[in-house]
Amino acid sequence: MNEDYALLDHGEGRKLESFGGVIIDRPAPHAVGPRRRPERWIDAHAVFLKGEGWRRLRPFDEPWRAKIADIVFELALHAQGQVGVFPEQAPNWRWLRDMVVSADRDLTILNVFAYTGGATIAPISTGAPHRVEICHLDGAKGAVTIARRNAVLNDLGDAPVRWLTDDALTFMKREKRRGRRYDGIILDPPAFGRGADGGQWKLADSLPDLLALAADLLSERPSLLLLSWHDPVLVPARAVAMTREALTGKSISSVRELALALPCRGHESLAAGRSIRVLF
Ligand SMILES: C[S@@+](CC[C@H](N)C(=O)[O-])C[C@H]1O[C@@H](n2cnc3c(N)ncnc32)[C@H](O)[C@@H]1O
Missing domain, CATH: 3.40.50.150 (Vaccinia Virus protein VP39)
Incomplete structure (x- = not known):
């Protein structure tokens, strides 16, 4: 879809995405059905849990940058599970x-x-x-x-x-x-x-x-x-x-x-x- 972004997998109400190599696991209420690549989810750098917020699982620089549609974005873990780009x-x-x-x-x-x-x-x-x-x-x-x-x-x-x-x-x-x-x-x-x-x-x-x-x-x-x-x-x-x-x-x-x-x-x-x- 674009340079530094990939939707790696989704299912069971969550999605797994890579933003410039930082892998994020967060809620996606409409992602019904089973996960297609369950083995990938262990790679997540951070996971957002409803009622708890972000949990960092592996080290990464924050804020970090990703280029999407030729636009460079500053990304960080924000409240409500957002990272700074849709x-x-x-x-x-x-x-x-x-x-x-x-x-x-x-x-x-x-x-x-x-x-x-x-x-x-x-x-x-x-x-x-x-x-x-x-x-x-x-x-x-x-x-x-x-x-x-x-x-x-x-x-x-x-x-x-x-x-x-x-x-x-x-x-x-x-x-x-x-x-x-x-x-x-x-x-x-x-x-x-x-x-x-x-x-x-x-x-x-x-x-x-x-x-x-x-x-x-x-x-x-x-x-x-x-x-x-x-x-x-x-x-x-x-x-x-x-x-x-x-x-x-x-x-x-x-x-x-x-x-x-x-x-x-x-x-x-x-x-x-x-x-x-x-x-x-
Ligand atoms: C779906 S996001 C927009 C995403 C954006 N189009 C993009 O692609 O980067 C909705 C935005 O609306 C803003 N917002 C919510 N209520 C608002 C209001 N009453 N007036 C102005 N902005 C509002 C939020 O702060 C949020 O940034």
Whole structure:
């Protein structure tokens, strides 16, 4: 799938992955069925156990680095079993690069729920001559700090990126009032979370509002919209219908392509990395 990442095995509610040679064993609730390579699991450097957290089993340098889809990431063992990258997003990062190059013009892109910056770094690392400005936003300050460090690691510390820590919907509503518009919008919301008002965020319920706001924020000459989600409760056909409705409602008649991208090979049974890619 990509340079420094491999999904080594999965099953019995867990997955075994190699990130730049550091082997991680962590929960994957949708990985049902038996493990195919049970002998590999003994190689894990670290294992994440629900209710306990990380257990380091073999020595490795931390933080460490891994290159995924030509982007170097700083990785470490974070709370909730994350390591600082969602590798199933790699095909989207490649798509973003291709779309930026083929757009062949200056673009302003909003990336919300942006985590450690894969989808921010991809569009600004094409080497294309036109200017690509990104507004990178995440609700977690620590994630934004790592994203900035990742930009520096990729020699993009001076790229035109606004690094923001904020609630996504609050910020998007503010941008709408201010009349700010974007040629591209990237959305990778969590399945569950907390909104700015302290209320519950539940993807399947909140997605229509999020998509409607995104449609409002698209410029008069939009280029792309990318939506990803990780909640199997939201079936692809429903997400496609919601996306179409949001775009139709705002009379954006210039949709050239609306394609569903299913999980990349090996990730199908992990319910990760479903995306809708819209080109205008
Ligand atoms: C699925 S991850 C995004 C992964 C990212 N697209 C990538 O591939 O690197 C979801 C992110 O949403 C952020 N988040 C959760 N609730 C948020 C909110 N209300 N506003 C902004 N960001 C939020 C989390 O901090 C997390 O970084």
